[in-house]
Amino acid sequence: MGLxxxxxxxxxxxxxxxxxxxxxxxxxxxxxxxxFEELQVVGTASNGVEALEMFRKTDPDMVTMDLTMPQMDGIxxxxxxxxxxxxxxxxxxxxxADKATAVEAMECGxxxxxxxxxxxxxxxxxxxELMS
Amino acid sequence: xxxxxxxxxFVEGTTNYFEVAAQQPATIGSPYLMEGxxxxxxxxxxxxxxxxxxxVVYFTAPRAMLTVLLMKMQENDFSHExxxxxxxxxxxxxxxxxxxxxxxxxxxSVPSVLAGEKPAITQKPGQRSFIIPINWRSHSAKLIVSLT
Numbered sequence: 001m002g003l004x005x006x007x008x009x010x011x012x013x014x015x016x017x018x019x020x021x022x023x024x025x026x027x028x029x030x031x032x033x034x035x036f037e038e039l040q041v042v043g044t045a046s047n048g049v050e051a052l053e054m055f056r057k058t059d060p061d062m063v064t065m066d067l068t069m070p071q072m073d074g075i076x077x078x079x080x081x082x083x084x085x086x087x088x089x090x091x092x093x094x095x096x097a098d099k100a101t102a103v104e105a106m107e108c109g110x111x112x113x114x115x116x117x118x119x120x121x122x123x124x125x126x127x128x129e130l131m132s
Numbered sequence: 133x134x135x136x137x138x139x140x141x142f143v144e145g146t147t148n149y150f151e152v153a154a155q156q157p158a159t160i161g162s163p164y165l166m167e168g169x170x171x172x173x174x175x176x177x178x179x180x181x182x183x184x185x186x187x188v189v190y191f192t193a194p195r196a197m198l199t200v201l202l203m204k205m206q207e208n209d210f211s212h213e214x215x216x217x218x219x220x221x222x223x224x225x226x227x228x229x230x231x232x233x234x235x236x237x238x239x240x241s242v243p244s245v246l247a248g249e250k251p252a253i254t255q256k257p258g259q260r261s262f263i264i265p266i267n268w269r270s271h272s273a274k275l276i277v278s279l280t
Contacts, residue, residue, distance in 0.1 A: 022242060023221045025207060025214060032206065068224060070242050095228025100236040116225045117153035 001050040003058070004041045015131065016042040018060040020051040020077070021093065022069040026116075030064055030093065033120040034127055048072025048080075055081055060088065062130060065110070067094040067101065075108055082109030089130045093118070134187070134260045134279040139163045141233040142189075142277050143264060145226040150268055153225075154204045161265030166276065169253055170263055173273060174198075175215050176246040177223030183239035187259055187279035189230075191223040197271030216245040226275065253278075 017039045021027050027044045034041075042058040045051035047069045055063070063081060067074035078090055092105045095116040102113045114126040143160050150158035176192040193201075198215050207214065220243030227240045253276060255261050261278035 023217050023224075024209075025202075025205070025217050025221055028207065028209075029205060068228065068240060068242055095225040096236075096240075097229045097232035098234075098236045098238075101231065116228070117149050119152060119155075 001043070001045045001054060003043050003054070015039050015062055016058060016060040018042060018051065018054055018058060018063045019044045020046075020048070020063060020069075020074070021066040022046045023066075026066070026093070030123065033123050035120075035124050036127060036131065039127070039131075048074065048077030051077050052080055052084075055084060059085070062089045062091070062127075064091045064093050064127075067092060067096050067105065075105060078105060078108045078110055091126055091130050093123075093126075133258060134262060134277060136163075136262075138233075138279075139262055139264070139277065141230050142226060142275060145229040146264060146266060146275050148229065149222060149225055150266075153222075154201055154268070156204065156268070158266050158268040161267065163262045163264045166253075166255065166261035166263050166278075170274065170276060172246070172253065174247060175219040177219035177221070178244045178246060179223045179227040180241040180244075181227070181238065181279060182241070184237040185234065185279050187256075187277070188253075189223055189227045189240075189278075190253060190276040191219055191226065191273065192276070193219060193222075193266075193273035194271060197268060197273055200269060200271070212247070216247055219243075220245050256280075 019027050043054040045054045049071045065074045090110045091112040092110045093114045112130050172192040173194040179189045181187045224243045231238050259278045264275040266273040
């Protein structure tokens with residue numbers, strides 16, 4: 001779990017993003033690949049429990065959310081986050097490729113679903129759709 | 133018991149992983165039945181399967197292959213922890229993608245990882261295990277699928 005360091009450009013950015021995934025590689029990949037200047041990564045978390053803590057600390061506008069994680073999975077975490085802030089926008093980024101899981105995530109409050117593995121282009125298209 | 137036609141799901145998942153994540157296709161060899169304990173590489177990601185099917189999916193790869201894969205992913209951390217993270221993520225992604233065909237009752241665990249030791253990959257009664265050979269660039273890896 002980590003709070004993002006300020007980079008002096010934060011004042012120009014208007015949307016705060018929290019990245020949740022139990023893989024360090026995936027968290028760095030998402031942070032590195034997203035190409036939107038108006039997005040500021042305010043924190044990362046490796047499970048649902050950490051994500052809730054970071055959510056309360058950073059009050060993000062958008063969240064990318066893995067589903068298969070230890071301690072608290074993504075579906076439960078989405079429900080809790082949406083309860084805290086109904087207007088939050090959540091993009092699920094998961095390897096789980098069955099339709100029923102995608103439907104359940106959306107019913108819990110997710111706004112988009114991107115399957116792993118993904119290209120940078122697919123990631124940015126999914127984030128752009130979430131921001132629109 | 134894992135049927136040969138079900139292997140197609142894992143072959144396609146492996147093919148897709150390398151095409152998309154590494155942006156360079158792998159050559160997937162013909163799957164064959166596991167007999168005895170297979171040789172494993174430096175790092176092995178392990179996903180336990182429960183629900184309507186039970187078993188384990190392993191992705192085992194040498195450090196050299198994982199290093200190049202990380203480079204292709206523009207990663208610049210090549211530590212032991214990152215290698216462990218990567219094999220777990222590959223095993224997780226291929227197993228999770230299999231739910232497209234097996235459905236949501238094909239329940240996958242979070243990854244565990246074996247490194248620096250010889251994992252005991254054994255078959256339980258009623259399970260059939262297949263080895264799917266993976267050749268990528270000059271490196272070889274394996275996906276091992278054991279399912280009831």
